[in-house]
Amino acid sequence: MGGYDANFNPPLEDKYKCPICLAALRDPVQTKCGHRLCSSCFKTIRGGNWYFRCPVDNTWSNHVFEDNAVKREVLSLKVNCLNSNCVWTGELREQQTHLKNCQFEKIECPNKCKTDVMRLDLDKHLLECPLRLEKCEHCKIEVVVTQLARHHLLMCPKFPVNCPVCGETEVMRENINGHINIISGDCPMVVVPCSFRHIGCMHQDQRCKMSKHYQDMNTQHLMMLSTRLVDLETKHRLDLECCAKKFEILLNELRQRVDNSEKRNMQLENELKEYKLKLGLN
Template sequence: MAYNNNGYNVEFLCDVDEKYRCIVCGNVLCYPLQFKTCGHRTCSGCLKEVLRSKSNPKCPIDGVNISIENVEEDEAIHQKILTFEVCCQRHLEGCNWTGLLNDLEKHLKKCQFEIIDCPKGCKEMIERQNIEKHISTNCSKREILCEFCKCSTHYDQLKSHWNACQMYLVSCPNSDECGKIARIDFDRHIRKDCKFKPIFCPFADEGCTYKGKVHDMEKHLEKDHLQHMIIFRDQIANQERIIQKQDEIIHQQENLLQDVLQRNEHSFTYYITEYSKQFNLARKCREHSVIYSDPFTVGKYGYKLSLVIFPNGNGIGKNKYLSVYLQLMRSEYDDILAWPFHCKVTIELIDQNINFDDRKNITFSLIPDKKRKQAAFMKPKNDTFTYFGSSMLASHKQLKARHYILNDTIYLKVVVKPTGDIGV
């Protein structure tokens, strides 16, 4: 700046008369003000210092009282000063410009020796004539190309860019002999290509702790084969202990299953709707003479059974009785159950009387004799089943006498109660 309202801080080419100088700062007047009482002059900026220096300000030259009311601008002196010749403020740095004080500011805006801020924002102050060189070579905000990926970035961001650049060359941690590797290829190199990566012994899962480079592995396998055999032996022994423990657990679970089944009876209820239609079909057509219920199991892991129902009777009950049987079916748990089947079985035809106390259910019960080993109670081996039950559970006359048929529906209930060991 050529001035700051406290006098011009420039070098004039001619001697300047004292009347053009400020009585406070001694510099050539900048925007001069004149005291009406005594005629002395001061810069507009210096007047503030005079007025606030004392409670009763006076002229520094003759002591005349001064107030803001008796001060006026001296435009004539100001215009005269602007015609004085000066040299550039940067003349010591080499600028040869001279001219009127009035033109100094205009010159400074293009003076090649003037110190200005870097336009890239790096916060350095540079002579205007050196700006282009600074931007191209020294500016921390200059644009440069990454030598690896050829992307543009600022010079001061280059290291941060390299930390993420996928083409940046990195070293293999296994050996310097691998040379430099682009970051984008690093993972593949470590996983597949590196000849120096350490690998585990093929018998690591069996307990060998050796870890070495690929070309050393053959030596290890040849040298430590006896150790590997010992590891195998220990592993086999350990597996045998695990199998033994698992067998003990299975045995405990089987015992638990046996205890549960022995303590509880299990029931299954099945109903037939449109019974009159089913009965008539059974009388007229042999193919429709039998009805099979959905399978059910004795508990969660027990025997699997199904009801076999002949509405028009079967065997000695043909045409006169309702015949109801049970058949044993193949189950995924058959191998842990006791055979022959020897649970107590009760088949019950439900009286649907609305008054529960007046009901007279018809029941049939049996306990298989496991010593006889009848086919119906043996472990099923194929899909051809034999069945057991009652050929004369209820006569047709009985069915009509009470409420065994209600809303053309009958209900059958099966209760299975273990009588002894049913597990292996």
């Protein structure tokens, strides 16, 4: 981290400079020999060792202490804003708070376009930023402005496109599949099957020509329908006859079972009577 980067006014005295980073002391520590360093600079020169050598007079030591008095003095030093054109002055401890709001501070564009602009120019930049978001006029989704044309060309569900079959314009992309659907669509140029396909008419043509086909083939369609109805009636009659035969067979089987059961019951009753007679029971 090192020391403070600041524009001191008056200039920074040497006693407040870190001998390592040459900047204003940040969180200073003092060695036994009386020299001061930034806390982070001290940790760097010490590393993982127990002893360290003072960078000023090469004295070996194993202990430092926090110099809070000098820390307060450094933070009370007067500084000018680091940004040119800004007239702010104040104590060093106030600098960071000021920079967060300074209109002359250069900040990164929030759209990540890798442009640094002064805070006072940010609003203007955001209106021109190549990575700004704009709402698609069709689907209202926000898209990066440089990707808007691609969004329209390939992705926007509401963007009007040409039908690949009939060439009709102003069909929303999300409606194209429905438009050319052979069953429920309304594209006049899509080839569709005859509505009487299920009864044998295998004709297919463009949707716009099917009305003429229905007119021309009206009689044939009625004949096909009549034949189909006769076939269905015949099949239905045969199915009923088959069911009736099966029912008759089942009924006969049930009657036979009932007769057998009755005979068995009579046999058991007779056997019971004989058994009682043998036992002398009445």
